[in-house]
Structure formats: structure tokens, C-alpha cells
Amino acid sequence: MQIKTIVLALASIIVTACGSNEHKDDAEILNVKPSYLGDISNKTYDGVIDDLLTAGLGRSGLAGATPAYVDANNPTAAELRRNAIYANYRAVLDISANSGYGTLYGPNVDAKGGVGTGEGRIGGTEYIAYSDDGSGNQNVTLMVQVPVGFDVKNPCIVTGTSSGSRGIYGAIGSAGEWGLKNNCAVAYSDKGSGTGLYTFDDDSVNLQTGLRAGRSAAGKNAIFAPVLSDADRAAFASSSPARVAFKHAHSQQNPEKDWGKFTLQAVEFAYYVLNEKYGTLAKDNKSHVVMFTPKNTIAIASSISNGAGSALLAAEQDTKGLISGVAATEPQIQPKTATGYTIRQGAGVATGQGKALFDYSTYAALYQPCIAATAAAPGRCASLVAKGLLNGGDLASQQNDAKARLKSYGWLADSDVLQAAHAGTNILVAVTYAYAYGKFSVTDKVCGFTFAQTDVNGVPLALTGAQKVSSFAAQNGIIGSVVYENSMGGAKAYNFGVSPSTAAQDQSLDGFLCLRSLATGVDAVTGAALSGTLAAQSTRVRSGMAEVAATGNLKGKPAIIVQGRSDTLIPVNFASRAYLGLNAVAEGSNSKLRYIEVTNANHFDSFTNVLPANVVPLHVYLFRALDAMLANLRASATPLPPSQVVRTVTRADNSTPITVANVPPIATTPTGGNAIIINGTTVSVPD
Known part of the structure; x- marks a missing residue:
């Protein structure tokens, strides 16, 4: 993907009035919209009925039941925003009072840690735009929230790049809350991997507002639509009913390689917004004069998980002094080398x-399902033993060996109690990132995997209309269950999958051994070099892995x-x-x-x-x-x-x-x- 030259808003061109006798003090630095930004929408929230942090729900509403739509089949953009904030806030925090909500953190806890009795709503203005190269295929959502208390004398910007594969409100409860409470502008990015559900049965997409539309009607305004011919769409919809595509896995752009860039763009967007809002009117009576620059404004790159990794990558890639410092937790960051230190x-x-994410997630996807197995469903452990990848004569000893193998690979003993609970998560990570790193199409069915909602027996099941129209708010970005197309007897959810090599219901082990082979470049069982299609796919995946590696140079x-x-x-x-x-x-x-x-x-x-x-x-x-x-x-x-x-x-x-x-x-x-x-x-x- 070609990266276009960025026109920095804050490094705007110096414009002087006509004539050869102008004085230096007449020069104005004009605020210029970055070239990659599309149309900017904005809305101001009063902090009473609606607000930036809680969408009007307040502390109590965030801790309560999921807000209902007036019409579940036709939610409004405002309702979708509210429910997206509700879902994303709760996804990254424990809302239990005894876990600290309302006392150590939460909307009612102020910037100094003081616990208030109010609802913690924060008024201000929200600006949203796409970053794109003009094709409509990138459409990275950027958002800037400027609280009503923004301190123009001590200006600050905090980045809130989404964690996981979440949409634009993914960091609302993490970096977003801290920034708003500290009267900073918050610069969000969905980093090109946010919620973008595409459904084949009705050829529909999410718009920036969260509303649904047909792909043709959406044009270049869709968050995501797979790049396929109409014939290929129809063929896939017919042969693989109920399957879905989503942006992180299926954009064919490996968005992670640009997460640092997208975070920097969010900061530039924030500078543009602030200078439009607070800068004085220029002599042309149209433009605004630049008031805030990196020389007088603090910008902290922050967030959690994938967003935290994005913050570090942004700092590494910052050639224009946009980032003042970094404060991030649990970063998904992948060092370019494991040697030299x-x-x-x-x-x-x-x-x-x-180790790289796809390396260790595919390793975990082999052994964590065994650790999570029950006596009634020991298939994964038994199949690993049969292939010489696990030891033990009974389930308990097999699970202990699985834990030991994970520790030998680099996990700490501190993780033992949590290994079983992570089995489903690493399944999703392994399949999603295989598609992303290899830039594969949704129709490629890499290692036999696709995504779909499934019924209680693991059979793919089409999303309802209500599920589609609420997906912007309800989904975390990775949509549906992992489906194993190669399961004996027909496609099933991975946990029901029967591997052809074992004829056992072993949670689709064959597919996950295939993913493991893509990560390492050798057969996961024999250690032999790969050949043919699998070798080519592995080369693509490992090339994508290299694209996201961090240098460590801040x-x-x-x-x-x-x-x-x-x-x-x-x-x-x-x-x-x-x-x-x-x-x-x-x-x-x-x-x-x-x-x-x-x-x-x-x-x-x-x-x-x-x-x-x-x-x-x-x-x-x-x-x-x-x-x-x-x-x-x-x-x-x-x-x-x-x-x-x-x-x-x-x-x-x-x-x-x-x-x-x-x-x-x-x-x-x-x-x-x-x-x-x-x-x-x-x-x-x-x-």
C-alpha cells in the first residue's frame, strides 16, 4: 500500500499578504486540513442529557443493563453511539463495585482520585472523520473529543487508539476517560481494524455512523467491504451461507503495519480541530491561525493492548515531534529481534x-484448549498425544504437560490459573491474524477457517436483521465464531470440529496445526519444510509479521x-x-x-x-x-x-x-x- 505524503495541519504553510513590502510580523501560519482527512462531522454534547464519556448514561447507566433501542430493527445513530460507548467501556473495565468501580476508577472519580456522588458526565464536542487515500478502501476512523474544560493555557492531547479489533470508541474507558478528566483533547483511532461487518447474504456494510447500508449505496463511505467482484461475492454467498467478513481479518491491507501512522494521524487531526476551534480568524476571513503546536502542547501517546502497541509504534515513527511522551499498559508490541539482549x-x-504474536498465539491455540478440556470432551489432548505433541496417560497429566510446555515456551507460572480461560481468545487471535498478516481474502478459507455465527450444534447460522443493524455497537471487531470448513461431515464451529487426520472431535486440531505451520514455516508435526500452497501462504504470513515489528527506538x-x-x-x-x-x-x-x-x-x-x-x-x-x-x-x-x-x-x-x-x-x-x-x-x- 502506497503511503501518501501527509500535509501536517500544525506545520501549515506560511502565508503572507500580497506585495513586496510586507513585514515579518504580518505573517500568519494558517491551519490547513490534512490531505488524508475526509469530511468532518461534529456534535456538541451538553454533559447533562448526553456527553463525551458516557453517552448520557453516567456512572449508574454504565453499571446497569444494556440500554434498549426504541426500535431494535432500526436503531438510530445516536442510540448506536450510546450502546457502543456502553459496550466498550465495560469491555475493558470490571464494573463490579467491589473491584474498584466507583471508588478507584469510574466516571465519578475525578482526575485527582476524589470520589464524587455524581454521574461523571463530561460535556464537549466530538469530531469524526475518515483517513483514506481516496479509494475508500482504507477508511480508518479518527475521532477527537474536546471536553468543555479544555485548558487552552495548558493544552494537552492524549491518544486513545482502540484495543483489540475494537471500533472508534474502544479506548473510551481507558485513555479516553483519563484525557477527558484531565481537560485534554483525546485523539482516537480505530487503526483500520475497527468494527466493519460485511454480510454476503444482503451485501450490506457498516457506515461511519454505525448505521447499515447496502454496499453499492454506501459507495466509499463504508467502514469496510471486501474487495471482490460481484460474481465472486455471489458465488461465496451461495457456497458458504451465513459466513461474514470483517475489517481486521479481511481488508487485505495488514492494518497493523500502519497502526503507528494512524495514531500519529489522530494527533494531527486533534491539532487541526483545536486550531479551528480556538485559533483566531485569519486575514482571509476564512482560515484560522495556528494556535497550538508541539512546541506549546503536550501530546501523550497512550491506550491499552493493541492500542498501547500503537502508541509505542507512533513514538518510534514520529519524525515531526508530535509525541511528547508515552504512557501505556499491556502493549501488544513485537520486537524485531529476540537476540542482542x-x-x-x-x-x-x-x-x-x-516472540511474535502469531508465533505464540498459534502455539497457545494448540495447548490451551487441552488445558480447558473436560472429562466429557478430552479430544484435543488425546489427539495431541497421538501426534507426539503431548505426553500423559490421563487427562490430568496431559493438562499438566500442556501447562509445562507453555511455560517452557515463555509463559510465566503466574499464568497457570488463567490458561484455560484464554483458550477461546487465542483461537480468535490465531485465525484473525493469519488472514491479516497474509493479506488473504475472505474467500481463501485459510487453513480451512472462516467466520460465522453458529447455532448450539456448531452449524453456521445467518445473522438476523437486528444483529446486523446493532453490530457497530454490539461487536468487538472480531465477529462471529471460528468455523472449520474441513470438519468431517461438514463445516462446524471449531469447537465441534472433527479433524480429518484423527477422525476425532478435537476442536479442529488439523486446522490449528496448519496455522502453526504458517507461523514457523515447517510442518507442525514432522518439522519438515513446507511445500506448495502452504509454503506460499507461510511466506505471506511471515512477511506480514515482519511488517509490524518494533525497533525499540523511542x-x-x-x-x-x-x-x-x-x-x-x-x-x-x-x-x-x-x-x-x-x-x-x-x-x-x-x-x-x-x-x-x-x-x-x-x-x-x-x-x-x-x-x-x-x-x-x-x-x-x-x-x-x-x-x-x-x-x-x-x-x-x-x-x-x-x-x-x-x-x-x-x-x-x-x-x-x-x-x-x-x-x-x-x-x-x-x-x-x-x-x-x-x-x-x-x-x-x-x-
Whole structure:
């Protein structure tokens, strides 16, 4: 994909009045709309009936039942926005009161941590536009929220790139909430992988507003439509009824390679919006004069998970000084190399440092379903044993061996209790990213996999009209279940799939061994080199993996990365710890990166209430990292906290409220037993 030259709004052309006798002080720097931006819509919310943070729901509404549509078959754009904010806020936070909602975090908790009794609505103006190359095939959604309290004397911008494959409101409860409460503009991006459901049966798409339309009627305004001829669409719809396509997997653009760029574009959009809103009218009585630039405005790249990785990539790729600093949690970041640095934990060297997402997700997709197996459905474990990929004479010993293999590959023992719960997640990751990295079409049925809603027996089932029209709000970006087309007896949801090589219901093991082969370039069972179609597909996938690799060079920008030690989706050895080592290689003594590792925290705060004896919320540490970064950027005499392990305290059960005693602050001076030390290119993390 060709990347067009970007016209920076904030680096706008200097325009002088006509004539040769003009004085320098007559020069005006005009605010110019970036060339990649399409039409900009905007709406102002009063903070009473409707607002930026909660869509009018407030603290109570976010904690309540899903808001109903007046007409479930014809929701309005406003209703879809409301429900998208509701769903995305709750997806990244634990809304249980005893987990900290309403006391440690939530709309009613102010920027200083004060707990109020109000609903926490925040008024302001919301601006939305597509970033595109003119084809309508990219249509990356960008959004800027400017709170009514935006401080023009101390201007700040915070990025909120969506986590996972979420849509434009994906970061509303993470970086979005912090930014709005701190009177910053928030620059969001769905990073080209947000909710974009395409259904073949009626040839329909999502629009930027969330409404549905026919593909032809939508034209270049669809969030996503697969690039197929009409004949190919009709043929696929006939041969594979009920299957769906969605943007992250099926855009054929590998959007992840541009997540840094899209995050930077969101910042540029924010500068353009702010200068239009607050800049004085120029002499031409049409344009506005630039008021905010990187020289007088703080811009923090932030977010969680995929959005956090995007923040780091944006900082690496920032050639125009747009990013002041980074504060991000649980980043999905993939170091370009696993060598040249060393990770140690306690007295030992860590195993499996610096692995790529598709590598470890396809490995997990083999073994986590075995760990999650029951006596009534032991098929995955049994088939792995039959293929020589697992040991054990009974289910319990097989599951223990599966856990041991994951630890040998780089997972920590802290993740053991969470491995089974992640089986379904890594299934989705493995299939989605196979399509994305290889830039495959939805019709390619890579390794025999497609996506569809399925019934209770695993048979593909068409989405209803009501499901389609609400998909913008209800879906997380990865839509439907993974379907194994090659299952003996016909296509079934992967968990019902019968592998041809085993004739056993083993959760479609053959398909996942195929994905594993794509990741490694060799046969997952025999280790032999691939050939034919599979070899070509593997080359495509591994080429896409290389496109998303991080350099570790933050160019001297201050940065704080926070990750939970128990992260089972993105293990610390593969991502944050490895990135710290890679950064040590890239920047050495010039590095301003800090790493905070939080015990008992994992990738999904939703487990806080489910597993109170094992999990504490990581979310509070995102806000603390952002607080620390803003303080440092506003007053350089305020140092960043040193790299450290934060020791948290879990609860006996979820009837006990979480307090600061459970999630202590990041230390300004960690004790020796908690300090993370970088010595040359060796990262030493205490046990």
C-alpha cells in the first residue's frame, strides 16, 4: 500500500499578504486540513442529557443493563453511539463495585482520585472523520473529543487508539476517560481494524455512523467491504451461507503495519480541530491561525493492548515531534529481534523472550484448549498425544504437560490459573491474524477457517436483521465464531470440529496445526519444510509479521510501560520485558523508558471479580502512569518513577472491596527487592 505524503495541519504553510513590502510580523501560519482527512462531522454534547464519556448514561447507566433501542430493527445513530460507548467501556473495565468501580476508577472519580456522588458526565464536542487515500478502501476512523474544560493555557492531547479489533470508541474507558478528566483533547483511532461487518447474504456494510447500508449505496463511505467482484461475492454467498467478513481479518491491507501512522494521524487531526476551534480568524476571513503546536502542547501517546502497541509504534515513527511522551499498559508490541539482549527473572534467564504474536498465539491455540478440556470432551489432548505433541496417560497429566510446555515456551507460572480461560481468545487471535498478516481474502478459507455465527450444534447460522443493524455497537471487531470448513461431515464451529487426520472431535486440531505451520514455516508435526500452497501462504504470513515489528527506538522520548505479570494473552517475556531489552540496545544510556510490572494483574480486568484470589485490576495503573507522565512533561524536575515491580495484594473473595492497600501506588523510590535493573542490554526483574 502506497503511503501518501501527509500535509501536517500544525506545520501549515506560511502565508503572507500580497506585495513586496510586507513585514515579518504580518505573517500568519494558517491551519490547513490534512490531505488524508475526509469530511468532518461534529456534535456538541451538553454533559447533562448526553456527553463525551458516557453517552448520557453516567456512572449508574454504565453499571446497569444494556440500554434498549426504541426500535431494535432500526436503531438510530445516536442510540448506536450510546450502546457502543456502553459496550466498550465495560469491555475493558470490571464494573463490579467491589473491584474498584466507583471508588478507584469510574466516571465519578475525578482526575485527582476524589470520589464524587455524581454521574461523571463530561460535556464537549466530538469530531469524526475518515483517513483514506481516496479509494475508500482504507477508511480508518479518527475521532477527537474536546471536553468543555479544555485548558487552552495548558493544552494537552492524549491518544486513545482502540484495543483489540475494537471500533472508534474502544479506548473510551481507558485513555479516553483519563484525557477527558484531565481537560485534554483525546485523539482516537480505530487503526483500520475497527468494527466493519460485511454480510454476503444482503451485501450490506457498516457506515461511519454505525448505521447499515447496502454496499453499492454506501459507495466509499463504508467502514469496510471486501474487495471482490460481484460474481465472486455471489458465488461465496451461495457456497458458504451465513459466513461474514470483517475489517481486521479481511481488508487485505495488514492494518497493523500502519497502526503507528494512524495514531500519529489522530494527533494531527486533534491539532487541526483545536486550531479551528480556538485559533483566531485569519486575514482571509476564512482560515484560522495556528494556535497550538508541539512546541506549546503536550501530546501523550497512550491506550491499552493493541492500542498501547500503537502508541509505542507512533513514538518510534514520529519524525515531526508530535509525541511528547508515552504512557501505556499491556502493549501488544513485537520486537524485531529476540537476540542482542537478555531478560533475567530472579537468578535465572527467562525463556522465550521477544516472540511474535502469531508465533505464540498459534502455539497457545494448540495447548490451551487441552488445558480447558473436560472429562466429557478430552479430544484435543488425546489427539495431541497421538501426534507426539503431548505426553500423559490421563487427562490430568496431559493438562499438566500442556501447562509445562507453555511455560517452557515463555509463559510465566503466574499464568497457570488463567490458561484455560484464554483458550477461546487465542483461537480468535490465531485465525484473525493469519488472514491479516497474509493479506488473504475472505474467500481463501485459510487453513480451512472462516467466520460465522453458529447455532448450539456448531452449524453456521445467518445473522438476523437486528444483529446486523446493532453490530457497530454490539461487536468487538472480531465477529462471529471460528468455523472449520474441513470438519468431517461438514463445516462446524471449531469447537465441534472433527479433524480429518484423527477422525476425532478435537476442536479442529488439523486446522490449528496448519496455522502453526504458517507461523514457523515447517510442518507442525514432522518439522519438515513446507511445500506448495502452504509454503506460499507461510511466506505471506511471515512477511506480514515482519511488517509490524518494533525497533525499540523511542528517540529519547520519555515513556512508561505497565504490564501485569500474570498476563496470559501477551506474556511479559514476549512483549514488555523484551521491548525494554530491545530499547536498551537501540537507545542505551539515552533511554527514558520506564517499565512497571504489576503482580497479580493480567490482560483482562474482567477477571478481577471472577478470580479475586488471583487477580487485581491493572486499569488503575494506567491512570497512575499517565499522571506520572503528565507531571514530568509539565515540570521536568518531577522525575519519572524508576522501573520496578509493584507488589499487589489479592482478596480472599469478591465480597471484599479492593482498596489502595490491594493496589499500592507506583513507588518514587522502589526498594532493592522491587527495582528492575537495566545493565547494558541485560534486563533484571526481581522474582
